[in-house]
Amino acid sequence: MASSSHNDVEGDIDEAFDDYFDQYFDQAFENLVDAYGDQQDGEKTRKKRVFIERNREEGHRRLWNDYFSETPTYEENLFRRRFRMSRPLFMHIVTRLSNEVEFFRQKKDVTGRSGLSALQKCTAAIRVLAYGSALDAVDEYIRLAATTARLCVENFVEGIIQLFGDEYLRRPTPADLQRLLYIGEHRGFPGMIGSIDCMHWEWKNCPGAWKGQFSRGSDKPTIVLESIASYDLWIWHAFFGSPGTFNDINVLDRSPVFDDIIYGRAPQVNFSVNGNPYSMAYYLTDGIYPKLSTFIQSILLPQGPKAALFAQFQEATRKDVERAFGVLQARFAIVKNPAR
Structure with a gap:
């Protein structure tokens, strides 16, 4: 008797579940058809663009x-x-x-x-x-x-x-290198082939999930651009930093600027300063860059007239790359405005 009642209860539960499942399935199927139909209608609506005779x-x-x-x-x-x-x-x-x-x-x-x-x-x-x-x-x-x-x-x-x-978008040829060395020596820096610096380009439409890794202590995400420019505003090296929070220092870890030196493809450069021979060209930088033999920085606190004169000339000459950034932004506002 108890077994019969138990079976009746299970049968009622199964019947109720079947009714619920059929009703739920029918409703779900109807919603799916409606949604798919709306999507199809939306696609048809989007494809029916209004023709504009622009002449x-x-x-x-x-x-x-x-x-x-x-x-x-x-x-x-x-x-x-x-x-x-x-x-x-x-x-x-x-x-x-x-x-x-x-x-x-x-x-x-x-x-x-x-x-x-x-x-x-x-x-x-x-x-x-x-x-x-x-x-x-x-x-x-x-x-x-x-x-x-x-x-x-x-x-x-x-x-x-x-x-x-x-x-135009190439590294200096031997003829270009000789010209840059000649101009550098004429300006008081023998062995100098350009100045290096970075520019930060604001990224307006940066995805929200990436915003943190592209921001440097501010609310505006940026993409870093490393460039080397010569006296005539020729930017012969340009490198956009990979994803992440980059600045003028750690962008060097991924920049190919020293690849020629690492793989032995750099041209031989021979010059002397104060009677000391050197065989490696260098770039003028600001004080944020690391102390490397290929970077010549200014003197932060010059002591004496010679040090003050060197700091004055170095800071004026390394403005070539900043001037190149300024001219680039003035001529092409797409680089000046936030990137979309």
């Missing part, structure tokens, strides 16, 4: 008449101010990119209508780099969308590195 041909004609025609609206001084370079140099870049980079070649669609010209694409990239503005800020004038402007900037930078990197 890109008129944008090209306006750009040509303003800057590139025989009688342009804006003269050379305004062109240099807005494009950060001379008109012949910009046209040389546009010609190389349009001939050798597929993205910048003007194409036609299936209706035979011409696409954006190389001038429009390069001008959009330069405006974003020069003014540090939002990608859609060039839409009204150059007549292209923000997504296209982003592609212009990415392909422009990659194209510049591909076409001109071997000539």
Whole structure:
């Protein structure tokens, strides 16, 4: 009798559980279908973008008449101010990119209508780099969308590195080294080939999970840039610090600046100071850098006229790299503004 009652109770529990499970499963399935249907509808809605007739041909004609025609609206001084370079140099870049980079070649669609010209694409990239503005800020004038402007900037930078990197983004050749040594000796520092320093670039859109490791005692995360610059503002070494809290000192642990010396590829440099021979070139630095034979620092508390004169000349000469940072930020505001 007890066994029969026990079986009845178990049967009721099983039946109740089955009813609950069926109801829960049906509701869950219905929610899943609704959510999936909404997602599909949302995707369809997102794909149905509103077409904007930007009249890109008129944008090209306006750009040509303003800057590139025989009688342009804006003269050379305004062109240099807005494009950060001379008109012949910009046209040389546009010609190389349009001939050798597929993205910048003007194409036609299936209706035979011409696409954006190389001038429009390069001008959009330069405006974003020069003014540090939002990608859609060039839409009204150059007549292209923000997504296209982003592609212009990415392909422009990659194209510049591909076409001109071997000539400008390189380490000094033996001829360059001799020129740097000659200028260094003329300025009172024989054996000096440049000055080294770091710049911190604020990272506006740094992920919250990474913010702590990129912040250095402040609320603003930054990315460190180590550079070596010569007297003529030529930055021939640039290295962005890896993820983590880096400063001018510990970024040297990962920087390739001393790779040539470590692997024996550094060119031989022979000079003498006060009758003492030396065979290794050096850089001018500020006081935060470690005491290495390749770093020449100022004298913190100079004693006597000679030490004071050396400190004065050293601090003035090592400003080359800081001046290069200043010119770089003044010409290209994208480096000055927080990185997005």
